[in-house]
Amino acid sequence: MIRFGLLGFGAIGQLRAESLQQTPGATLSMICERDEKLLALATSKYSAKTTRNYDEMLACDDVDVVIVSTPPNLHRDHCEAAFAHNKHVLCEKPLATTNQDAKAIVEASEKANCVLGTGFNYRFYPAIAKIRELINAGEIGDIDHVRSFAGHPGGPEFTHPWVHKPEIMGGGALMDNGIHVIDLTLHFLGKPTDSMGMATDHTWAFGQSEDNGFLLMRNELGNVASVQASWTEWRGYQFNVEVYGTEGCVRASYPPMLCSVRKKPVGNAKRGRKKSYWFPTFQIKERLKSYRWTIVESFIAEQRDFMLRVGGGVGVGATGIDGLYAVEAARSAAHLECIKTP
Ligand SMILES: NC(=O)c1ccc[n+]([C@@H]2O[C@H](COP(=O)([O-])OP(=O)(O)OC[C@H]3O[C@@H](n4cnc5c(N)ncnc54)[C@H](O)[C@@H]3O)[C@@H](O)[C@H]2O)c1
Known part of the structure; x- marks a missing residue:
């Protein structure tokens, strides 16, 4: 134990x-x-x-x-x-x-x-685990670029007044919901060698934390990733991660929990083969028990993975270094100097 x-x-x-x-x-x-x-x-x-x-x-x-x-x-x-x-x-x-x-x-x-x-x-959400499995199985060939988004409507969605206070949170949307997809992006892209970004704060105008942050990152092989984090996503909470490779692309999104793989067209075909994954247990249980059920499930998987690491094993969960890279990337765009007011 x-x-x-x-x-x-x-x-x-x-x-x-x-x-x-x-x-x-x-x-x-x-x-x-x-x-x-x-x-x-x-x-x-x-x-x-x-x-x-x-x-x-x-x-x-x-x-x-x-x-x-x-x-x-x-x-x-x-x-x-x-x-x-x-x-x-x-x-x-x-x-x-x-x-x-x-x-x-x-x-x-x-x-x-x-x-x-x-x-x-989020690394333990089944849609993310599935794209990890597809990438590792070579379904999309070599990774070329990653494109991610995380958004919610900001203001009414904040659970605490400190979420938009940079002295407590360290930034705005990129440090809040964005940091999860920054991590997922780097999980697939690998260690970033460069990151830069821009941000806006014209909607909620908190003054010191961005409503929308736009981040560009690159690894040592020259593969590129873009991330948008938003507090003005009026359709409600959502995120997605798309990884493009030389042979196709994979996409994971939530909610609802979905994943798909689309292959590069071959021969005379206009479109490549597509396959979708629906995770019915998650979709049903979440409807019956709320999104908290999904979070608890992911925490159970994350804690099991962490225990494996404590025992000397290698897991897929985020390390401290991963946490550091995500903060560094978020902060390369999530600060006032990146918000260009007219
Ligand atoms: N993984 C996720 O998806 C996710 C989602 C939301 C928030 N978070 C993160 O989880 C963390 C907690 O967020 P939260 O929403 O639960 O905040 P919260 O304010 O609801 O809970 C924090 C608790 O810590 C307690 N606390 C603070 N200092 C303490 C001390 N010295 N000793 C004992 N208790 C102390 C506070 O009283 C408070 O109850 C934050 O880092 C937040 O960013 C993670």
């Missing part, structure tokens, strides 16, 4: 707790939450020990892994404190609000010789 401590029992921490109950080989040993009402809720729902003091949780011998589920501006302090107690850390996205803080977290994990993961749970 691997024993988990959960730091932060807010919106996401509560889903983490639910998913840890269902993760084979995992025990939820301790929950730390500074808000008294939330702490009482944790105590009433779970048999885990509870505390308001994270030093108490970090000093606890019954905790091997800490899930850091606090607001992003606290991640550096909380990760460094966990590593100082030789705990492995799975930290929610974004890893940090600045490049410097993200680097410091990675360095602290290396110094402590502890495993660091970044909570990019």
Whole structure:
């Protein structure tokens, strides 16, 4: 059994707790939450020990892994404190609000010789797992470029007032919903050698965080990727990732959970062969139980993958370095200088 401590029992921490109950080989040993009402809720729902003091949780011998589920501006302090107690850390996205803080977290994990993961749970959505499988099976040949999008309507969609505060989030749409698809894009593109971007803030006009961020990245082979992150996607929450190769392309999108592969035309054909994947279990369960069911499922898979890494194995989940690359890429466009006001 691997024993988990959960730091932060807010919106996401509560889903983490639910998913840890269902993760084979995992025990939820301790929950730390500074808000008294939330702490009482944790105590009433779970048999885990509870505390308001994270030093108490970090000093606890019954905790091997800490899930850091606090607001992003606290991640550096909380990760460094966990590593100082030789705990492995799975930290929610974004890893940090600045490049410097993200680097410091990675360095602290290396110094402590502890495993660091970044909570990019979309890697475990079945549509993403399917395009990974198709790419690895050679269905699209060699990767040429990646094109991704993540959007929601911004304002009314924010769960917390701090989501558009750069001092807490580190940026706007690119650091919020965008960071997930930046990670997915780099998951397929590989390490970026260049990234640059532009941004707009004319709709919500938060002043310091972009409504829309447009990012271009390139790897050392010259393959290119573009990402748009939006807080003005009036049709509602959605994301998609498209990977184009020399023999075809794959596309994953959500919601609903879908994936397709389209091959390059051969002979006299105008269009290449197409195959679609529907994931009926996800589509039905999500309708019955809400999108939270999908998140919990992805957390279970992500935690299993992280436990594999703690045991010395190699997983497909995002490492600390992946978290650092995503922050660096987002911040190359998600700052005021990139917003050109007329
Ligand atoms: N993976 C995803 O899809 C996803 C989605 C949304 C948010 N997130 C990320 O998850 C993290 C948490 O977001 P959230 O929406 O749950 O925020 P939240 O504000 O609902 O929860 C954070 C909790 O941390 C607690 N906290 C803060 N400092 C603490 C301390 N020192 N000791 C104990 N408790 C402390 C707060 O009281 C709060 O309850 C953020 O990094 C966010 O970006 C991830």
